[in-house]
Amino acid sequence: MPSAQAPAPRYPEGAYADVPGARLYYIDTGGSGVPVVCMHAATGSSQSWARQIPAFTAASYRLIAFDRRGRGRTQIVPESGPQPGSGADDLLALLDVLGLERVHLIGTAAGAFSTLDFAVSWPGRLRSLVAANSIYGIQDPAFLALTTGLRPQPQFNTLPPDFRELGPSYRAANPEGVQRWLEIERSAQPPVPLPPQGTRNRLTFTLLETITRPTLLLTGGADLYAPPPVQRLLADWITHAETLIIAEAGHSAYWEQPDIFNGAVLAFLQRVDRQARSEA
Numbered sequence: 001m002p003s004a005q006a007p008a009p010r011y012p013e014g015a016y017a018d019v020p021g022a023r024l025y026y027i028d029t030g031g032s033g034v035p036v037v038c039m040h041a042a043t044g045s046s047q048s049w050a051r052q053i054p055a056f057t058a059a060s061y062r063l064i065a066f067d068r069r070g071r072g073r074t075q076i077v078p079e080s081g082p083q084p085g086s087g088a089d090d091l092l093a094l095l096d097v098l099g100l101e102r103v104h105l106i107g108t109a110a111g112a113f114s115t116l117d118f119a120v121s122w123p124g125r126l127r128s129l130v131a132a133n134s135i136y137g138i139q140d141p142a143f144l145a146l147t148t149g150l151r152p153q154p155q156f157n158t159l160p161p162d163f164r165e166l167g168p169s170y171r172a173a174n175p176e177g178v179q180r181w182l183e184i185e186r187s188a189q190p191p192v193p194l195p196p197q198g199t200r201n202r203l204t205f206t207l208l209e210t211i212t213r214p215t216l217l218l219t220g221g222a223d224l225y226a227p228p229p230v231q232r233l234l235a236d237w238i239t240h241a242e243t244l245i246i247a248e249a250g251h252s253a254y255w256e257q258p259d260i261f262n263g264a265v266l267a268f269l270q271r272v273d274r275q276a277r278s279e280a
Contacts, residue, residue: 012053014046014073017066019093025073026066026094029057034127034273036104037091038065039111041133041252042196043161044181045072045188048108051258059266064103066094068111070194072187086200087114088121095125104269106130108254109165109225110196113137117199119211128214128272130265133251135226136234137203143233151224161185167222167250174256181255208237214275215241216268220249220256242268 012030016023027046036056040048046065056063067074068087091114095103104127107115112134119129135147156164162171162178162185171178201207215238219231228245235241244264249256 016075017094017097018077019090019097022069022077022090023075024066024069024090024094025075026064028098029053029063031057031060031062033057033060033062034104034269035062035064035098035100036106036269037095037100038063039087039091039105039107039114040065040068040071041109041111041165043109043165043185043188045184047072047184047188048181048255051255052262055258055262055266059270061104061266061269064094064098064100066090067188068114069197070190076194085198086117087111087197088117088200090197091115091118092122092125101125102127104128104130104272106132106265107134108132109134109251110137113199113203114197116203116208116211117201119213120207121200123211123213126213127276128216128269129211130216130218130268132218132261133220133223133226133253135230136208137199138205138208138234139202140205143205147225147230150227150230156224164224165251167220167248167256169222169248170250170256177255181252205237208234209239211238211241214268214272216244216265217241218244218246218253218261218264220251220253221245221247222249223251223253225251 012027014025014027038049045067049065105115112131116136217235219226235243246253246257246260254261
């Protein structure tokens, strides 16, 4: 069973970035460290990364996270310009506002759709890619059939979000953590739901082969969306991708097992940065 966790730390003060069609709410730990941008799932918001902030800042990284369009405090401003068609567009716009040339990207679940889309669209802006608990939005028919069989529709989507996205070990051992996760999810829901953003690219297995940046793929042993066999299938298409299975974790490994998640991701980022410095 996962050990009990301390309460999530206080978040840094947020700010807004004006981008086409929206004001993106984001948090930024600041400092001169290498920037790491985190993309939350279809559930949750930038607050979902509270358990990453202490570890990443202690390791001298600058952690940035934003409320994806249609979630949390991000505001839609239709009169300011056309609505971009993808989360990758919003991510690029935020990097430009913040003056960040190259970043590490971490995406979980549906947030990893956008990070993958960004990686194949603007690889020069990327230091590395971490994709957690995700099916990446892959559109190959055989893969869609596989994942649909794992999650029969529409019954699966009618289940409570904590049942779908938190593993049974975590729900049994950490009721306070479950409650906090649910509070973040409820607070992030907009008054009027927006259609999900699309992607710039049609994401396919063949497109995965074009990713050349260092990549870490991880999932939970109890993930109902992306169980280990699905991750191994996806990893086969990304050159030299590293993989990790977090035992007992469900679809929210970053929240359920933050010590393991943070340790593995930080070790990966630090190794990538050391290699980059040695080649400079």
